[in-house]
Amino acid sequence: MRGFDEVDHYDTLEIRPDATADEVERAYRLLIATWADDSLATYSMFGEEEAGAMRDRIETAYRVLADPELRRRYDAAQLSGAEQDSGAAIAVEEPVVLAPLAEASLAKPLAEARREVPTFDRMDDVEEADDGTEVAWDGARLRRARLMRGVEVEDVATATKISPAYLRFLEEERFDDLPAVVYVRGFVAAYARYLGLDAAQVSRSYGARFEEHRRAKPPRGRLLGHR
Amino acid sequence: MRHEADPRSRPGTRPDATASSGPHLLAVGGGKGGVGKTLLTANIAAALAQAGRRVVAIDTDLEGANLHTVLGVPAPRASLADFVAKRESDLRKLVVDTPIPGLRLIAGTQGHLGAPQPRSFRRVALLSELRKLPADHVLVDLGAGTHPSVMDYFLVGQDGILVLTPEPTSVENAYSFLRAAFYRRLRLAMTSESARALVHQAMDQGNQRGIRTPLDLLREIRTIAPEEGERFAAAVQGFRPRIVVNAARTAEDVRLGFAVKSVCKKYFGIEADYVGYVNHDEAVTQAIRQRRPVVVSHPHSDAAVYLTRIARKLMDAGRRARGSRPAPRPHGAHGYARRPLA
Structure with a gap:
């Protein structure tokens, strides 16, 4: 051997x-x-x-x-x-x-x-801001966190039962294609949990970003949460 | 000014470099051409400079120098070739400015077409000159292949970065490179001629003694000299290449770094670090066309974010390495420059 x-x-x-x-x-x-x-x-x-x-x-x-x-x-x-x-x-x-x-x-x-032994294996350690403050989670950061763990969108979809399309919308921040904030927070929390991240913090951060966008640009004539 | 960039440093001290220990040397290699060694060098150097560090990047690829281009410097007259040809003996005089504040360059332009690589004694002189450069970090861009001079530059750094792309050719060459570096390092660690001879034999993969793996070699060395076996083990332990996967497109590509790390562990017995990957990004191509590092031209692109992150990890690693080292070793991680080796 x-x-x-x-x-x-x-x-x-x-x-x-x-x-x-x-x-x-x-x-x-x-x-x-x-x-x-x-x-x-x-x-x-x-x-x-x-x-x-x-x-x-x-x-x-x-x-x-x-x-x-x-x-x-x-x-x-x-x-x-x-x-x-x-x-x-x-x-x-x-x-x-x-x-x-x-x-x-x-x-x-x-x-x-x-x-x-100092190790870099926890590649997500850099997601913590250096000064200890909470980092802001956006779609790109979610995607990076996923890629760093060597996980494909399909893996997340299988585990979380969230459709791959929604997961991609989350990552690409196609906010207009996503359902109501309550669902989005749930999706993000499940996604983050799957990646081993702090689900509450990630969904709070992403959710705030999403809501800000919704306030600035409310979706027109569509029942939220239904497609 | 620089102290403000790093709140963790004590006032009045430079965190990474002191007069006695010289700059933090990082060598960027990878065996195959075109995998992004120059890209990594330029961008890590630029990112470190952006973080407020004094950085010198040096292009040792005298046959295909283009680090200066990636950094936006028109082909400089002063070059490492002057040092190799003994026209200049003070490396510091060959440093030129780049458009990036805090980042300076020793170009590899104007090499001698017939004899581009320095002879071994000139290399030793070069390696000790590197430590005199007035910088916090010195980034050494290596040429392709496994020429002894390339291996020397790789091993002299406190951090040797191995760049590969998710392609069979690149992975194969990365392993050849690693193997060459590994055996060269071992050979240097051995003190007896007989042990060195054994390492040399093991480097010939078709050797008659049946030494196929580092483990076989260790067994052989043990039988002739047990104390050399311990030196062997120490040399293996101290060898920690940093892996970077460039041009990653999928999660599987990203995983490659962990896989190579596993091979390092299970074949060579060495602890490699996977310091990160750089995704395939159109911004990189655009940056090269603009002759600027992507961390400068497209700081918000994915590639720039990844590269900056790698730079930060290497900066931390350099700091940690120094912090944990009992005493400064003016001649590098393993007393390298003292010992010329053909």
Whole structure:
């Protein structure tokens, strides 16, 4: 196995030990896409067999970490250092390939050290204004937040049951094509929640923008909310 | 003035650069030509200048220099070529102004057609000259390919930015580039001739010893010298390329950065950072025609927003790197300039 210093399931999924269930899910989906056959990112570096082996590893890690009970037992086993104690149910990984490398390079326990590594993975961190004030959410910012998470409009539509057309109108700020403000706030909140954003803040901010537009330019002769 | 731009800095101190540590060096590479290295260099430099930093951008692509054009500077007479040809030994004398306040340039124009790349000793001189430039940030625009001089410029920076586009050719070349940088860095980290020789062998992908991956190489090095194995591990840990995906059109393109990061981790064992992407944007094309960085000509375009964001992250990274470093290292992240290497 080529894994360099993969010492546990968290490394395999490239997440921190305190990752939420959501983060586990996201990491898994991203990795499965990355290590798929014909993946743009891997085909030139890894043969089919190697990519397949990596996928197996990812699947195993995911099976354990996505299940709260298995994860709890796995964590406990890691902590106590009793690797085999967890039994077959946890599907303990093959012996660590490169633990010595990790030990040589990290004086502290790996988990602790990993927490300190500055990371840019949370690409949405820049959405927070630098001075701590709330950022204003407009369509472009919503779209950026979506793209940063590698999510297509169709994914949002499937998850939120909002039509892709409305989602696009939200992003393009085609306010005249959108229904009444109460619906728009609901759409935005659902959209933001799906992206892992602060739903209340995003819908308040976007809603204010929308209402301002409606005040300036009320829609003519159309029943709000019905198309 | 600059202090006002950064409220977090203590009064009277420059947050990123001190006299002893020199400017924050950022190199922009990516292997393939046409992926946007010059675009990234020009715009990150301009964005940093807009944020109130003193920036020097330097075009090391002596065979295809056009950073000056993107920055709106007519082909300057003074150029890095003068330094390479030893007509000038003080890099500071080759700096010219650009139309963007706070941003200055060392152009790569007028290179010697027969021998455009500096020889290794001249490169070492150049690398130490870079640290004397009076700037907070020095952006180094690299040429295409994996010539040793390109790798040297890439490795000398505290931040090496790897630019790629969502195309197989670009991704393949980005990996070749990364591989070359990785092995060159390792070779420098090894102290014994035998370990260096092993790294050199591993660089030949068809080598007879069956060293195919960094892991194979580490095993081999361990067997000849365990302490070199530790140096190996430290060198791997300290290598943190920054990934930028340029010309992204879809969410899948955006994901590519994370995927490449995963490959870095699982193949090389290195922690790369995905610092952001730049979407495909008509404003970029228009900006190039106007010979201005898009962050200046179209500051509200999507591309400009993304580029500014990348610049801000790199600025923070530079600050953090310095903050966490125990003592200033006048010779770069890994004592590079002291050691000439053919």
